[in-house]
Amino acid sequence: MFWTGELIARTAPVRRRVAPPPWASPLAGKARAAYLGMAIGDALGASVEFMTPKEIQHQYGAHCEITGGGWLRLKAGQVTDDTTMALALGKAILSAGHVDALAAATAFDNWMRGKPVDIGNTVRRNLIQFRKTGHPEAQPSEHDAGNGAAMRVLPVALATYGQPAEQVIAASRAQAHVTHHNALSDACCETLIFMVQDFLAGQTADQVRSQRVVPLIEQFPIYAYDRKRSENPSGYVVDTLHAVLQGFFATDNFEDCLVDVVNRGGDADTTGAIVGLLAGAYYGYDAIPKRWLRALDEITRLQCEKQAEALIELSRGKPAQPADQTP
Ligand code: MN
Ligand code: MN
Numbered sequence: 001m002f003w004t005g006e007l008i009a010r011t012a013p014v015r016r017r018v019a020p021p022p023w024a025s026p027l028a029g030k031a032r033a034a035y036l037g038m039a040i041g042d043a044l045g046a047s048v049e050f051m052t053p054k055e056i057q058h059q060y061g062a063h064c065e066i067t068g069g070g071w072l073r074l075k076a077g078q079v080t081d082d083t084t085m086a087l088a089l090g091k092a093i094l095s096a097g098h099v100d101a102l103a104a105a106t107a108f109d110n111w112m113r114g115k116p117v118d119i120g121n122t123v124r125r126n127l128i129q130f131r132k133t134g135h136p137e138a139q140p141s142e143h144d145a146g147n148g149a150a151m152r153v154l155p156v157a158l159a160t161y162g163q164p165a166e167q168v169i170a171a172s173r174a175q176a177h178v179t180h181h182n183a184l185s186d187a188c189c190e191t192l193i194f195m196v197q198d199f200l201a202g203q204t205a206d207q208v209r210s211q212r213v214v215p216l217i218e219q220f221p222i223y224a225y226d227r228k229r230s231e232n233p234s235g236y237v238v239d240t241l242h243a244v245l246q247g248f249f250a251t252d253n254f255e256d257c258l259v260d261v262v263n264r265g266g267d268a269d270t271t272g273a274i275v276g277l278l279a280g281a282y283y284g285y286d287a288i289p290k291r292w293l294r295a296l297d298e299i300t301r302l303q304c305e306k307q308a309e310a311l312i313e314l315s316r317g318k319p320a321q322p323a324d325q326t327p
Helices: 004-011 026-046 053-060 081-096 101-113 121-133 154-159 165-176 183-200 205-219 237-250 254-262 268-283 290-295 298-315
Strands: none
Touching (some): 026 081, 026 183, 081 268, 154 183, 183 237, 183 268, 205 237, 237 268
16 A cells, blocks of 8 residues: 555654764864763763673673663763763863863762762762862872773863873873872873874874873883783773773774673773773774764764864864854
8 A cells, every 4th residue: 555655754753863964173073082982981981880790791792882771770871970071071171171170070079969970989079079169180199090080071071182292181181180189090091182183193002001001000010900900890990991901903894893891891891991992093983983973962972073073173173162152
């Protein structure tokens, strides 16, 4: 019957359009892929956060779809503190026009008041301290070596792209020390930022390993990683970076990279977010599986896309958008 096709067309589910409009430049495209990679890694990993690799295998075989759930009982495509803190930081950078410690601390404090789905202990403790003192730099502490500052470095990497290394490092520490004033955390944050910037500049994985990872391990031998030491990574920044680096350099495409890392369990949303931002910057937008882009919460996806482009424009010397228009 002639109308059957029409009926099917009308009742077929509307597929969300994920093809992006043409972006301003290839650089902006890679920046966008890094942001989306972070959010996708967070959403994918959150389902298996705090599980062991054996538990994941038992429950999922291999966990490779964005399904939500997990201990936070997330909706499919929902992200956690890793992505929402990065977005809060990015917005503060765009409003201030540069990376500013007080603006970052204020943004994180407002973020905490919004009752986020999850929050790290060190983040909470040092933001409460900021409320008391108004001083946006936590006391140095050898105990504050969690991954909470490292998970949100991406907006700093984009905003400071092309700047001299000392300025990049100062910006990294300004945001990191709001909650994590610790040498191992600093080293991780700075390594990740320089890796992202090298990938945006078109460097290969081998080049970036010898320029950024080898010197890190020379300075901090604790960062030497192997497969065995990167199973079931904790929130300790060293364990986190072991899993991220081992997984990133052992795989050769975006999807395998994220699946490999989140299936190690442990702090899987955070290892997923961090390896996702590296993989996005390196492999680019077209390498991101479309099913993951479709599954990601749509408001989050749009915020990531807009913020990535605005931060890259900021790094190119274009004026930041007015505060009320920033994504
Ligand atoms: Mn999280
Ligand atoms: Mn986590």
